[in-house]
Amino acid sequence: MEEIEKTFSKEQAAIEAERCLYCYDAPCETACPAHVPIAEFIQSIRTDNLKGAREIIQEAHPLIETCGRICPEESFCQSACTRIKMDTPIKIRELHRYITDNTDPSENLELVPATKGKIAIVGGGPAGLACARELRRFGYQPVVFEKKQLGGVPANEISATRLPEEIEKKEARFVHHNFVSEVKDTTIKSLEELDKEYSAIFISTGLSGELNLDIPGNNLDGVYYSRELLKRAKSGAKLPHFKRVGVIGGGNVAVEVASVLKIEDPLRDVEVIYRRGTKELKAFKKEIEEAIEVGVTFQFLAIPKKIEGDKRVEGLVVTRAHLGEKDPSGRRNPVPIPNSDFVIPLDAVVIAIGQKADVYFPKVERDAKGLVKVSDGLMANVKGVFAGGDIVRGASTVVECVADGKKAAQNIAKYLEGGKNV
Ligand code: SF4
Missing domain, CATH: 3.50.50.60 (FAD/NAD(P)-binding domain)
Incomplete structure (x- = not known):
């Protein structure tokens, strides 16, 4: 499977770096859990010193190639960028990625001798x-x-x-x-x-481990767990053959496995089935946008009730819901609407409701x-x-x-x- 996002060109990186305001209190750096010195590395991009920029990031962070690609910047550094108040935040993660894509891993490896325990x-x-x-x-x-x-x-x-x-x-x-x-x-x-x-x-x-969904039919052929499928896909193994799959859940893993299934077979119908509404989705915005882009659909306010089928999955019975009071996490709870059950015809169900x-x-x-x-x-x-x-x-x-x-x-x-x- 090919990587979806393309790295910045030199020109794109230069334009984005020029937008940095070098805020006195660097709110982006505080918002990055690893406290990467963001303004400093952006300054190094401006002077085309990419090796120096890489050294600045990797001093704070050992997995910079990984985070340059998958960090949910909208929840961290970019969410605090001062430019949000003026126009749009600086694309910090993409600048971060630009650096790692154009330099080799090297560190100041003059380590002290390993004499401690x-x-x-x-x-x-x-x-x-x-x-x-x-x-x-x-x-x-x-x-x-x-x-x-x-x-x-x-x-x-x-x-x-x-x-x-x-x-x-x-x-x-x-x-x-x-x-x-x-x-x-x-x-x-x-x-x-x-x-x-x-x-x-x-x-x-x-x-x-993965959380099980305790509804009738959860042991039928054609019921899978999200992480098992993600591991198979990552190892290069072929995924099971099915044509219409419902992914139950609303977090990053649910959205990720839905995208993987759709990309592997674009003719396959893949729907994320979630019991709450759009605003309550826990998955990151960027992942949701990418899933929609590849053709994943979403069924909101649908509470799974029963997986139908004789030996194999034939459908999922869901109850329509409306949103009620907020739970302790601040998200509104789904409330079942009486006599609103309906069946979503499926030949596979993927359970992606959480990990343990x-x-x-x-x-x-x-x-x-x-x-x-x-x-x-x-x-x-x-x-x-x-x-x-x-x-x-x-x-x-x-x-x-x-x-x-x-x-x-x-x-x-x-x-x-x-x-x-x-
Ligand atoms: S992309 Fe992630 S790791 Fe990189 S600066 Fe932003 S929050 Fe930190």
Whole structure:
């Protein structure tokens, strides 16, 4: 599958960089979870010093090629751009991407010797890799426990139409070769397995399971789970054959899998079926726009009631809804309309209603959703055990996971060097 977005030309980048106002308080930088010095890198684009621009970004962020492509800028840096008040925000992510597309990964690799203790990082996704890089820069020896390919969700699930495999692999390899002391292909399930050998532990296992939709017919042939399909698509395997598919959910994963299914077979009807309205969709605006562009349709205010079929899926019975009171997240709840059931004819249903955490580390305290509870400094209830990324936040973004990895590394160092609880 081909990448959809094209990188800026030199002229486009120059025009966009010229629009930067160099605000005194740099609100864009504060809004970027990794605090990339945005005005500084834009200044380097203006002087055509792309190598310098790359160094500025990568000093703050280890996964800059990935975020240059998939960061939801409208929720972060661009949302705070002062130019919004004048005309349109500066296209910060696209400038970010322009730099990475026109330079090679290189860093100031004059690292201090790795003479400090070994730190166990359980999970080799964005949070784990960011934590490893920071710890190695402080002189620690990060050991990453990961059974799959390093890189987490971007490596294993994000569609090649948004993040080509070679880009993401190159970046994960770079962090691995330069900052990770060792990768161990072992599943760690309890703290006792690590206690003796490691000075501290960072849990960054992410969310590996998917939530089930508890309605009749959810075990029929033709019912799939979104992440299983995304993994298959990312690995290059062919997707199952179906002609009319309903994707149940309203988050980024639902919209992403719908786009992948439509792009793989443009003749296939793909509809996202969501129980709330347009405004309540959790997926990022850019992903929704891309899905509509490739031909995905949306069925709003439809509550799934039953998957119909004998052995195979033949349709989905839904109840029409209207929007009622707001829930604690501020989104209005769907209220079923009596006697409004109707059937959407389908030959496949994809469930994409959310993810859940696998329960390892029995001594580590979790909340009702299974997410690890941490202090402001990302320490769990067990001393010397830190956690970050999706296993703490729930499903989040690469740049938020990177921010957690950096913060955890700083606090691990404080804890080990100053004996402080954080
Ligand atoms: S990492 Fe994301 S939020 Fe930060 S500057 Fe890049 S695009 Fe913006």
